[in-house]
Amino acid sequence: MTLYPTPEQVLEALLSAPHGRTKDAPEDSRGVYGLVDHFGDLRYIGSTSSAAENLRKRIHARHRTGSETTSHYFSRMYNTGRMWRDRNDPATKADGDVAKRLRNAFIAEYCRAVWVPLPDDADIPGIEQAVLAMAPSECVAWNRRGMFEYDEPRDLVDTIIRSLRFSTAEMDAINRQNDRFHGKLIAPVAPTVPAFPAGAFDFFALDVETANNDRASICQIGIACVRPDRSIETWVTYVDPETTDWSCSFVHGINAATVRGAPRFDDVLPILAKALDGRPVYQHSGFDRSAMTAACSASGITMPEW
Template sequence: MNAQSILHSLVTQTPQRTADLPRDERGIYGLIDHAGQLRYIGCTTKIAENFRKRIHQRHRTGSETHSHYFSKIYNTGRMWRDRLTQQGNPDAKIAKDFRSAFIAEYCRAVCVPLTLSEREIVGLETTVIALAPPETTRWNRATSEFYQEPSDLVDLLVRKLALSREMIAAIERQRMIFEARFTRNC
Protein backbone atom coordinates (compact mmCIF):
# COMPACT_ATOMS: atom_id res chain seq x y z
CA MET A 1 0.00 0.00 0.00
CA ASN A 2 1.38 3.42 -0.89
CA ALA A 3 0.85 6.76 0.85
CA GLN A 4 -1.72 8.01 -1.69
CA SER A 5 -3.91 4.90 -1.28
CA ILE A 6 -3.63 5.13 2.53
CA LEU A 7 -4.73 8.77 2.45
CA HIS A 8 -7.62 7.89 0.13
CA SER A 9 -8.70 5.14 2.53
CA LEU A 10 -8.54 7.46 5.56
CA VAL A 11 -10.63 10.09 3.80
CA THR A 12 -13.25 7.76 2.30
CA GLN A 13 -13.85 4.95 4.78
CA THR A 14 -16.76 4.92 7.21
CA PRO A 15 -15.57 6.18 10.62
CA GLN A 16 -15.90 3.88 13.64
CA ARG A 17 -16.55 4.48 17.32
CA THR A 18 -13.27 4.41 19.21
CA ALA A 19 -14.47 1.47 21.35
CA ASP A 20 -14.99 -0.62 18.20
CA LEU A 21 -11.46 -0.25 16.82
CA PRO A 22 -9.32 -3.36 16.26
CA ARG A 23 -7.39 -4.70 19.25
CA ASP A 24 -4.94 -6.70 17.17
CA GLU A 25 -3.87 -4.35 14.37
CA ARG A 26 -1.56 -1.38 13.98
CA GLY A 27 -0.81 1.06 11.20
CA ILE A 28 -1.98 4.54 10.23
CA TYR A 29 -5.15 6.13 11.59
CA GLY A 30 -7.16 9.32 11.55
CA LEU A 31 -9.17 11.08 14.24
CA ILE A 32 -12.61 12.42 13.30
CA ASP A 33 -14.08 15.36 15.22
CA HIS A 34 -17.67 15.74 16.46
CA ALA A 35 -18.64 17.36 13.13
CA GLY A 36 -17.45 14.32 11.17
CA GLN A 37 -14.24 15.92 9.85
CA LEU A 38 -10.86 14.18 9.66
CA ARG A 39 -8.54 16.38 11.75
CA TYR A 40 -5.50 14.28 12.70
CA ILE A 41 -3.39 11.60 11.04
CA GLY A 42 -1.12 9.44 13.17
CA CYS A 43 0.29 5.97 13.46
CA THR A 44 0.71 3.21 15.94
CA THR A 45 3.70 1.02 15.28
CA LYS A 46 4.30 -1.30 18.20
CA ILE A 47 2.59 -4.70 18.33
CA ALA A 48 1.27 -3.99 21.85
CA GLU A 49 -0.01 -0.53 20.87
CA ASN A 50 -2.95 -1.45 18.65
CA PHE A 51 -5.54 0.94 17.19
CA ARG A 52 -8.01 0.56 20.04
CA LYS A 53 -5.39 1.07 22.73
CA ARG A 54 -3.82 4.10 21.03
CA ILE A 55 -7.07 5.86 20.17
CA HIS A 56 -9.71 4.69 22.67
CA GLN A 57 -7.41 4.45 25.68
CA ARG A 58 -4.95 7.24 24.94
CA HIS A 59 -6.38 9.93 22.65
CA ARG A 60 -9.85 9.71 24.24
CA THR A 61 -8.94 9.44 27.92
CA GLY A 62 -5.32 10.58 28.05
CA SER A 63 -3.83 13.76 29.38
CA GLU A 64 -4.61 17.07 27.74
CA THR A 65 -0.98 18.13 28.01
CA HIS A 66 0.42 15.27 25.92
CA SER A 67 -0.27 14.25 22.35
CA HIS A 68 -3.68 12.80 23.19
CA TYR A 69 -5.53 14.95 20.71
CA PHE A 70 -9.16 14.18 21.50
CA SER A 71 -8.48 15.01 25.17
CA LYS A 72 -6.50 18.11 24.25
CA ILE A 73 -8.91 19.59 21.71
CA TYR A 74 -12.10 18.91 23.71
CA ASN A 75 -10.65 20.28 26.95
CA THR A 76 -13.13 23.15 26.86
CA GLY A 77 -16.21 24.51 28.62
CA ARG A 78 -17.97 21.95 30.81
CA MET A 79 -15.43 19.30 29.77
CA TRP A 80 -12.41 21.34 30.92
CA ARG A 81 -9.92 20.58 33.65
CA ASP A 82 -6.40 21.74 34.45
CA ARG A 83 -4.38 18.59 35.02
CA LEU A 84 -1.56 20.50 36.68
CA THR A 85 -3.53 22.57 39.22
CA GLN A 86 -6.63 20.45 39.80
CA GLN A 87 -5.11 17.17 40.97
CA GLY A 88 -7.59 15.51 43.31
CA ASN A 89 -10.35 18.02 42.52
CA PRO A 90 -13.61 16.05 42.23
CA ASP A 91 -15.16 18.58 39.79
CA ALA A 92 -12.17 18.22 37.48
CA LYS A 93 -12.47 14.42 37.53
CA ILE A 94 -16.18 14.61 36.69
CA ALA A 95 -15.42 17.01 33.81
CA LYS A 96 -12.67 14.75 32.44
CA ASP A 97 -14.88 11.66 32.68
CA PHE A 98 -17.68 13.57 30.97
CA ARG A 99 -15.25 14.63 28.21
CA SER A 100 -14.28 11.00 27.67
CA ALA A 101 -17.98 10.10 27.37
CA PHE A 102 -18.49 12.98 24.91
CA ILE A 103 -15.63 11.77 22.73
CA ALA A 104 -16.88 8.17 22.84
CA GLU A 105 -20.35 9.37 21.82
CA TYR A 106 -19.58 11.93 19.12
CA CYS A 107 -16.04 11.39 17.79
CA ARG A 108 -14.83 8.64 15.52
CA ALA A 109 -11.69 7.19 13.97
CA VAL A 110 -10.55 5.56 10.75
CA CYS A 111 -7.63 3.20 10.38
CA VAL A 112 -5.54 1.42 7.79
CA PRO A 113 -3.95 -1.76 9.16
CA LEU A 114 -0.37 -2.39 8.05
CA THR A 115 1.90 -5.38 8.60
CA LEU A 116 5.08 -3.42 8.03
CA SER A 117 8.01 -2.65 10.32
CA GLU A 118 7.85 0.28 12.74
CA ARG A 119 10.24 2.23 10.54
CA GLU A 120 8.19 1.62 7.40
CA ILE A 121 4.94 2.69 9.11
CA VAL A 122 6.53 5.90 10.43
CA GLY A 123 7.90 6.67 6.96
CA LEU A 124 4.49 6.14 5.37
CA GLU A 125 2.81 8.28 8.04
CA THR A 126 5.18 11.17 7.25
CA THR A 127 4.41 10.90 3.55
CA VAL A 128 0.64 10.62 4.11
CA ILE A 129 0.68 13.75 6.31
CA ALA A 130 2.69 15.62 3.66
CA LEU A 131 0.12 14.67 0.99
CA ALA A 132 -2.95 15.41 3.14
CA PRO A 133 -4.99 18.59 2.75
CA PRO A 134 -4.29 20.99 5.65
CA GLU A 135 -7.78 20.65 7.15
CA THR A 136 -7.26 16.89 7.60
CA THR A 137 -4.11 17.45 9.68
CA ARG A 138 -5.32 20.52 11.55
CA TRP A 139 -4.64 18.89 14.94
CA ASN A 140 -1.22 17.48 14.05
CA ARG A 141 1.22 19.16 16.40
CA ALA A 142 -1.53 21.51 17.63
CA THR A 143 -0.24 23.19 20.76
CA SER A 144 -2.98 25.55 21.83
CA GLU A 145 -6.01 24.79 19.71
CA PHE A 146 -9.32 23.81 21.27
CA TYR A 147 -12.92 23.95 20.18
CA GLN A 148 -15.56 26.16 21.62
CA GLU A 149 -17.80 23.83 23.58
CA PRO A 150 -20.32 22.19 21.22
CA SER A 151 -23.07 23.17 23.68
CA ASP A 152 -25.96 21.51 21.86
CA LEU A 153 -24.18 18.14 21.88
CA VAL A 154 -23.00 18.60 25.47
CA ASP A 155 -26.59 19.37 26.54
CA LEU A 156 -27.83 16.32 24.66
CA LEU A 157 -25.26 14.09 26.35
CA VAL A 158 -26.10 15.50 29.80
CA ARG A 159 -29.70 14.41 29.20
CA LYS A 160 -28.76 11.06 27.65
CA LEU A 161 -26.48 10.16 30.58
CA ALA A 162 -29.05 11.52 33.04
CA LEU A 163 -26.36 13.33 35.01
CA SER A 164 -27.27 14.09 38.60
CA ARG A 165 -27.72 17.68 39.76
CA GLU A 166 -24.40 17.39 41.60
CA MET A 167 -22.59 16.30 38.44
CA ILE A 168 -24.21 19.06 36.39
CA ALA A 169 -23.16 21.59 39.04
CA ALA A 170 -19.60 20.22 38.93
CA ILE A 171 -19.24 20.58 35.16
CA GLU A 172 -20.84 24.04 35.32
CA ARG A 173 -18.19 25.10 37.87
CA GLN A 174 -15.51 23.80 35.49
CA ARG A 175 -17.08 25.83 32.65
CA MET A 176 -16.97 28.98 34.79
CA ILE A 177 -13.28 28.44 35.61
CA PHE A 178 -12.53 27.82 31.93
CA GLU A 179 -14.35 30.95 30.83
CA ALA A 180 -12.67 33.07 33.51
CA ARG A 181 -9.25 31.90 32.33
CA PHE A 182 -9.71 31.92 28.59
CA THR A 183 -12.29 34.56 27.72
CA ARG A 184 -10.91 37.32 29.91
CA ASN A 185 -8.62 38.68 27.19
CA CYS A 186 -11.07 38.46 24.29
Protein backbone atom coordinates in the same frame (compact mmCIF):
# COMPACT_ATOMS: atom_id res chain seq x y z
CA MET B 1 7.93 -10.81 -1.21
CA THR B 2 5.36 -8.96 0.91
CA LEU B 3 3.65 -6.04 -0.79
CA TYR B 4 2.58 -3.16 1.44
CA PRO B 5 0.12 -0.37 0.58
CA THR B 6 1.82 2.72 -0.73
CA PRO B 7 1.45 6.01 1.18
CA GLU B 8 -0.82 7.22 -1.62
CA GLN B 9 -3.08 4.21 -1.14
CA VAL B 10 -3.12 4.66 2.64
CA LEU B 11 -4.09 8.34 2.30
CA GLU B 12 -6.84 7.50 -0.18
CA ALA B 13 -8.17 4.86 2.19
CA LEU B 14 -8.21 7.35 5.09
CA LEU B 15 -10.06 9.92 2.99
CA SER B 16 -12.63 7.46 1.63
CA ALA B 17 -13.15 5.00 4.51
CA PRO B 18 -16.46 5.17 6.40
CA HIS B 19 -16.08 6.80 9.79
CA GLY B 20 -16.20 4.36 12.72
CA ARG B 21 -16.73 4.75 16.44
CA THR B 22 -13.52 4.98 18.41
CA LYS B 23 -14.37 1.85 20.39
CA ASP B 24 -14.66 -0.15 17.15
CA ALA B 25 -11.03 0.34 16.15
CA PRO B 26 -9.38 -3.11 15.99
CA GLU B 27 -7.42 -4.37 18.98
CA ASP B 28 -5.39 -6.85 16.95
CA SER B 29 -3.90 -4.45 14.39
CA ARG B 30 -1.44 -1.62 14.07
CA GLY B 31 -1.37 0.92 11.26
CA VAL B 32 -2.18 4.49 10.26
CA TYR B 33 -5.34 6.20 11.47
CA GLY B 34 -7.23 9.48 11.38
CA LEU B 35 -9.31 11.31 13.98
CA VAL B 36 -12.63 12.83 12.92
CA ASP B 37 -14.21 15.72 14.81
CA HIS B 38 -17.87 16.12 15.82
CA PHE B 39 -18.56 17.94 12.53
CA GLY B 40 -17.46 14.84 10.61
CA ASP B 41 -14.17 16.32 9.37
CA LEU B 42 -10.86 14.43 9.37
CA ARG B 43 -8.50 16.58 11.43
CA TYR B 44 -5.56 14.45 12.53
CA ILE B 45 -3.45 11.64 11.08
CA GLY B 46 -1.23 9.43 13.21
CA SER B 47 0.05 5.90 13.55
CA THR B 48 0.70 3.14 16.03
CA SER B 49 4.44 3.55 15.64
CA SER B 50 5.14 1.69 18.89
CA ALA B 51 4.95 -2.10 18.81
CA ALA B 52 3.18 -1.92 22.19
CA GLU B 53 0.22 -0.06 20.68
CA ASN B 54 -2.76 -1.19 18.64
CA LEU B 55 -5.35 0.87 16.82
CA ARG B 56 -8.04 0.66 19.50
CA LYS B 57 -5.63 1.39 22.32
CA ARG B 58 -4.23 4.40 20.50
CA ILE B 59 -7.54 5.85 19.31
CA HIS B 60 -10.11 4.91 21.97
CA ALA B 61 -7.86 4.91 25.02
CA ARG B 62 -5.00 7.31 24.40
CA HIS B 63 -6.58 10.03 22.29
CA ARG B 64 -10.00 9.87 23.95
CA THR B 65 -9.10 9.48 27.63
CA GLY B 66 -5.47 10.58 27.86
CA SER B 67 -3.96 13.77 29.21
CA GLU B 68 -5.11 17.02 27.64
CA THR B 69 -1.64 18.54 27.64
CA THR B 70 0.15 15.92 25.55
CA SER B 71 -0.46 14.37 22.16
CA HIS B 72 -3.88 12.91 22.97
CA TYR B 73 -5.79 15.00 20.51
CA PHE B 74 -9.42 14.22 21.22
CA SER B 75 -8.79 15.04 24.90
CA ARG B 76 -6.95 18.22 23.98
CA MET B 77 -9.38 19.57 21.39
CA TYR B 78 -12.46 19.02 23.55
CA ASN B 79 -10.94 20.25 26.81
CA THR B 80 -13.42 23.11 26.86
CA GLY B 81 -16.39 24.51 28.76
CA ARG B 82 -18.08 21.99 31.02
CA MET B 83 -15.70 19.30 29.76
CA TRP B 84 -12.59 21.22 30.88
CA ARG B 85 -10.14 20.20 33.58
CA ASP B 86 -6.66 21.18 34.71
CA ARG B 87 -5.02 17.86 35.53
CA ASN B 88 -2.22 19.66 37.42
CA ASP B 89 -4.55 21.42 39.87
CA PRO B 90 -5.21 19.20 42.90
CA ALA B 91 -7.67 21.74 44.31
CA THR B 92 -10.11 21.09 41.45
CA LYS B 93 -9.41 17.38 40.94
CA ALA B 94 -12.86 16.15 42.02
CA ASP B 95 -14.68 18.57 39.70
CA GLY B 96 -12.18 17.88 36.93
CA ASP B 97 -12.74 14.13 37.15
CA VAL B 98 -16.47 14.67 36.53
CA ALA B 99 -15.69 16.97 33.58
CA LYS B 100 -13.34 14.38 32.11
CA ARG B 101 -15.98 11.65 32.40
CA LEU B 102 -18.37 13.91 30.51
CA ARG B 103 -15.73 14.58 27.84
CA ASN B 104 -14.91 10.90 27.41
CA ALA B 105 -18.60 10.13 26.85
CA PHE B 106 -19.00 13.04 24.42
CA ILE B 107 -16.05 11.89 22.30
CA ALA B 108 -17.25 8.29 22.26
CA GLU B 109 -20.68 9.39 21.07
CA TYR B 110 -19.97 12.20 18.61
CA CYS B 111 -16.39 11.80 17.36
CA ARG B 112 -15.21 9.18 14.93
CA ALA B 113 -12.05 7.67 13.46
CA VAL B 114 -10.76 5.95 10.33
CA TRP B 115 -7.94 3.45 10.16
CA VAL B 116 -5.83 1.44 7.76
CA PRO B 117 -4.39 -1.74 9.34
CA LEU B 118 -0.83 -2.57 8.28
CA PRO B 119 1.41 -5.60 8.87
CA ASP B 120 3.62 -5.34 11.95
CA ASP B 121 6.75 -5.59 9.84
CA ALA B 122 5.76 -2.66 7.62
CA ASP B 123 7.57 0.66 8.06
CA ILE B 124 4.59 2.21 9.81
CA PRO B 125 6.36 5.41 10.97
CA GLY B 126 7.78 5.92 7.47
CA ILE B 127 4.38 5.43 5.84
CA GLU B 128 2.84 7.84 8.33
CA GLN B 129 5.37 10.57 7.55
CA ALA B 130 4.82 10.15 3.80
CA VAL B 131 1.04 10.33 4.29
CA LEU B 132 1.38 13.49 6.39
CA ALA B 133 3.47 15.12 3.68
CA MET B 134 0.74 14.49 1.09
CA ALA B 135 -2.39 15.06 3.20
CA PRO B 136 -4.59 18.14 2.62
CA SER B 137 -3.89 20.76 5.28
CA GLU B 138 -7.42 20.62 6.68
CA CYS B 139 -6.99 16.88 7.35
CA VAL B 140 -3.95 17.46 9.58
CA ALA B 141 -5.16 20.66 11.25
CA TRP B 142 -4.71 19.15 14.72
CA ASN B 143 -1.22 17.82 14.03
CA ARG B 144 1.52 19.74 15.82
CA ARG B 145 -1.17 21.70 17.69
CA GLY B 146 -2.23 23.57 14.60
CA MET B 147 -5.74 24.46 15.89
CA PHE B 148 -7.23 25.93 19.03
CA GLU B 149 -9.65 23.89 21.13
CA TYR B 150 -13.28 23.87 20.02
CA ASP B 151 -15.96 25.93 21.68
CA GLU B 152 -18.19 23.64 23.69
CA PRO B 153 -20.98 22.14 21.53
CA ARG B 154 -23.54 22.88 24.23
CA ASP B 155 -26.58 21.15 22.71
CA LEU B 156 -24.63 17.94 22.16
CA VAL B 157 -23.09 18.13 25.62
CA ASP B 158 -26.55 18.63 27.14
CA THR B 159 -27.66 15.42 25.43
CA ILE B 160 -24.70 13.52 26.90
CA ILE B 161 -25.40 14.91 30.37
CA ARG B 162 -28.97 13.64 30.18
CA SER B 163 -27.77 10.21 29.10
CA LEU B 164 -25.30 10.07 32.00
CA ARG B 165 -28.01 11.12 34.47
CA PHE B 166 -25.70 13.38 36.40
CA SER B 167 -26.63 14.09 39.99
CA THR B 168 -27.04 17.62 41.34
CA ALA B 169 -23.52 17.44 42.77
CA GLU B 170 -22.10 16.37 39.42
CA MET B 171 -23.97 19.16 37.63
CA ASP B 172 -22.53 21.63 40.13
CA ALA B 173 -19.06 20.22 39.43
CA ILE B 174 -19.19 20.67 35.64
CA ASN B 175 -20.74 24.12 35.97
CA ARG B 176 -17.87 25.15 38.23
CA GLN B 177 -15.45 23.78 35.63
CA ASN B 178 -17.19 25.85 32.97
CA ASP B 179 -16.79 28.95 35.13
CA ARG B 180 -13.13 28.14 35.71
CA PHE B 181 -12.58 27.66 32.00
CA HIS B 182 -14.09 31.07 31.29
CA GLY B 183 -12.19 32.70 34.16
CA LYS B 184 -15.25 33.39 36.29
CA LEU B 185 -14.04 31.66 39.45
CA ILE B 186 -11.32 33.23 41.53
CA ALA B 187 -8.92 30.81 43.16
CA PRO B 188 -10.25 30.05 46.65
CA VAL B 189 -8.43 31.05 49.79
CA ALA B 190 -6.44 28.15 51.16
CA PRO B 191 -8.50 26.39 53.85
CA THR B 192 -7.19 26.45 57.40
CA VAL B 193 -7.06 23.64 59.92
CA PRO B 194 -8.28 24.48 63.46
CA ALA B 195 -5.52 24.84 66.05
CA PHE B 196 -5.10 21.74 68.17
CA PRO B 197 -5.60 22.12 71.96
CA ALA B 198 -2.45 22.64 73.98
CA GLY B 199 -1.74 21.10 77.35
CA ALA B 200 -0.95 17.88 79.16
CA PHE B 201 -3.36 15.13 78.15
CA ASP B 202 -3.44 11.55 79.39
CA PHE B 203 -4.90 10.17 76.19
CA PHE B 204 -6.99 10.96 73.12
CA ALA B 205 -10.10 9.40 71.58
CA LEU B 206 -10.45 9.67 67.82
CA ASP B 207 -13.57 9.35 65.69
CA VAL B 208 -14.08 9.83 61.95
CA GLU B 209 -16.98 10.00 59.50
CA THR B 210 -16.76 9.01 55.83
CA ALA B 211 -18.65 10.29 52.81
CA ASN B 212 -19.29 6.81 51.45
CA ASN B 213 -18.28 3.17 51.86
CA ASP B 214 -14.73 3.93 50.72
CA ARG B 215 -12.92 4.20 54.03
CA ALA B 216 -10.50 6.73 52.54
CA SER B 217 -13.38 9.22 52.07
CA ILE B 218 -13.01 10.82 55.52
CA CYS B 219 -15.20 13.94 55.75
CA GLN B 220 -14.90 14.74 59.47
CA ILE B 221 -12.40 14.01 62.23
CA GLY B 222 -13.09 14.57 65.92
CA ILE B 223 -10.69 14.20 68.85
CA ALA B 224 -11.53 14.11 72.56
CA CYS B 225 -8.45 15.24 74.54
CA VAL B 226 -8.63 13.88 78.11
CA ARG B 227 -6.66 15.63 80.88
CA PRO B 228 -5.33 13.98 84.06
CA ASP B 229 -8.28 15.39 86.05
CA ARG B 230 -10.57 13.77 83.44
CA SER B 231 -11.74 17.07 82.03
CA ILE B 232 -12.13 16.92 78.26
CA GLU B 233 -11.31 19.35 75.50
CA THR B 234 -12.54 18.58 72.01
CA TRP B 235 -11.14 19.29 68.55
CA VAL B 236 -13.03 18.77 65.32
CA THR B 237 -12.66 19.61 61.65
CA TYR B 238 -14.50 18.87 58.47
CA VAL B 239 -12.39 17.32 55.72
CA ASP B 240 -13.02 17.61 51.98
CA PRO B 241 -12.68 14.06 50.58
CA GLU B 242 -13.01 15.40 47.00
CA THR B 243 -15.73 12.96 46.04
CA THR B 244 -19.13 13.11 44.39
CA ASP B 245 -20.37 10.03 46.27
CA TRP B 246 -22.12 11.05 49.50
CA SER B 247 -24.06 7.85 50.04
CA CYS B 248 -23.34 7.88 53.80
CA SER B 249 -24.80 11.37 54.38
CA PHE B 250 -27.87 9.77 55.92
CA VAL B 251 -25.68 8.58 58.80
CA HIS B 252 -24.15 11.92 59.80
CA GLY B 253 -25.81 14.66 57.74
CA ILE B 254 -22.54 15.84 56.17
CA ASN B 255 -22.58 16.48 52.42
CA ALA B 256 -20.62 18.27 49.71
CA ALA B 257 -21.97 21.67 50.73
CA THR B 258 -20.92 21.06 54.34
CA VAL B 259 -17.26 20.46 53.47
CA ARG B 260 -16.96 23.15 50.77
CA GLY B 261 -13.82 25.12 51.62
CA ALA B 262 -12.69 22.60 54.24
CA PRO B 263 -9.09 21.34 54.32
CA ARG B 264 -8.15 18.07 52.65
CA PHE B 265 -6.92 15.07 54.59
CA ASP B 266 -3.28 15.71 53.72
CA ASP B 267 -3.67 19.23 55.19
CA VAL B 268 -5.01 17.83 58.46
CA LEU B 269 -2.80 14.82 59.11
CA PRO B 270 0.47 16.70 59.80
CA ILE B 271 -1.20 18.58 62.66
CA LEU B 272 -2.61 15.38 64.15
CA ALA B 273 0.63 13.48 63.63
CA LYS B 274 2.51 16.09 65.64
CA ALA B 275 -0.10 16.41 68.40
CA LEU B 276 -0.64 12.66 68.91
CA ASP B 277 2.92 11.46 68.41
CA GLY B 278 3.83 8.89 71.07
CA ARG B 279 0.52 9.29 72.89
CA PRO B 280 -2.24 6.75 73.56
CA VAL B 281 -5.05 7.07 71.02
CA TYR B 282 -8.32 5.22 71.49
CA GLN B 283 -10.98 4.47 68.91
CA HIS B 284 -14.57 3.30 69.04
CA SER B 285 -13.85 0.31 66.82
CA GLY B 286 -11.42 -0.90 64.18
CA PHE B 287 -13.22 1.29 61.64
CA ASP B 288 -11.50 4.53 62.63
CA ARG B 289 -7.99 3.14 62.36
CA SER B 290 -8.74 1.46 59.04
CA ALA B 291 -10.23 4.70 57.70
CA MET B 292 -7.16 6.69 58.74
CA THR B 293 -4.91 4.06 57.17
CA ALA B 294 -6.93 4.09 53.93
CA ALA B 295 -6.90 7.89 53.75
CA CYS B 296 -3.13 7.95 54.34
CA SER B 297 -2.64 5.41 51.58
CA ALA B 298 -4.86 7.35 49.14
CA SER B 299 -2.88 10.53 49.86
CA GLY B 300 0.50 8.81 49.61
CA ILE B 301 1.27 9.48 53.28
CA THR B 302 2.80 7.09 55.80
CA MET B 303 0.35 6.26 58.57
CA PRO B 304 1.64 7.55 61.94
CA GLU B 305 2.52 4.89 64.49
CA TRP B 306 0.08 5.94 67.15
